Amino acid sequence: MLRLLLAALALCAPLVAALPIRAQAPAAAPAGAGTARAPVIVPRVVARFPHDRAAFTEGLIWHDGHLYESVGQTGRSDVRRVELATGRVLARAAIPATQFGEGLAAWKGTLVSLTWHDGIAHRWTGALKPLGTLRYRGEGWGLASDSRGFVRSDGSDTLTFHDPRTLAETRRLRVTLNGRPVTQINELEVVDGAILANVWHTPYLLRIDLASGRVTALIDLSALVAELGLSDPEAVANGIAWDAQRRRLFVTGKNWPTLYEIALR
Structure with a gap:
């Protein structure tokens, strides 16, 4: 585990001098960030909600008025519908x-x-009844959707787009920040025509232009990470959900006890 963590951290270049001056210097920014200044958004916490700290969060979405979460770990993975106000699991389907x-x-x-x-994608109803499976090539990390279909991350600097019915690959998009590739892209969410993405083992979200792959902003979750004060190196920020109807943005992390509603303005 330590070897894995060190390898991941080696991909993160320190950018304290490159980022806008603030009262407190941010943590290391994602790999490929280079030395140019990058715009940074420090979100405002709107609300805090309980979150199952045993949930190794891999995916988070707001769908049809409900919060859904995908939880990882071999032998303990499931998809669940969660009550926002209490964090209580209302329904669960095992992987x-x-x-x-x-x-x-x-x-x-x-x-x-x-x-x-x-390479297996499971299909579910909103009530979490199984609908069968689809296949795709490569690793599965994050997944998001827009009006055209799905976009998948695999831990590299490339996002892969898929047909929503068959998961056939339709195109690829390389993600760059200040002209350099950004790796370790993880959980994804489409918000107002752009992709928000966690970067593994960093407290940053990327805002990615869907046409060019260019990172247009870094969203700094360092204050949330510091507030939680978790000692587990794998308890990283991971999980982004967007309630488009009420324009609410939620974030959480692996084994975090709290789910946050945040505002970027």
Whole structure:
């Protein structure tokens, strides 16, 4: 585990001098950030909600008036519907014990959840009844959807777009920040025509232009990480959900006891 953490941290270049001056210097920014200044948004916390601290969060979405979450770990992965106000699990569907559950997205009333290494995507109803599976190539990390279909991350600097019905690949998009590739892209969400993405083992979200792949802003969650004060190095920020109807943005992390509603303005 330590070797894995050190390898991941080695991908993060310190950018304290490159970022706008603030009262407190931010944590290391994502790999590929280079030395140019990057715009940084420090979000405002609107509300705090309980979150299951045993949930190794891999995917988070707001769909049809409900919060859904995909939880990872081999033998303990599931997809669940969660009551926002209390964090209580209202419904749950288990992923096969040999698979590691990953990203989660919705398409026209159907939920789709990825698996890490298996190339299997599970389809669910809103009530979390199984609807079968689809196949894709490569690793599954994060998943999001817009009006055209799905977009998937695999831990690299490339996002892959998929047909929403078959998961056939339709295009790829390389993500860059200040002209350099950004790796370790994880959980995804489409918000107002742009992609928000967690970067593994950093407290940053990327705001990515869907046409060019250019990172247009960094969203700094360092204050939330500091507030929680968790000692587990794997308890990283991961989980973004967007309630488009009420324009609410939620974030959480792996084994975090709190889910936050944040505002970017």
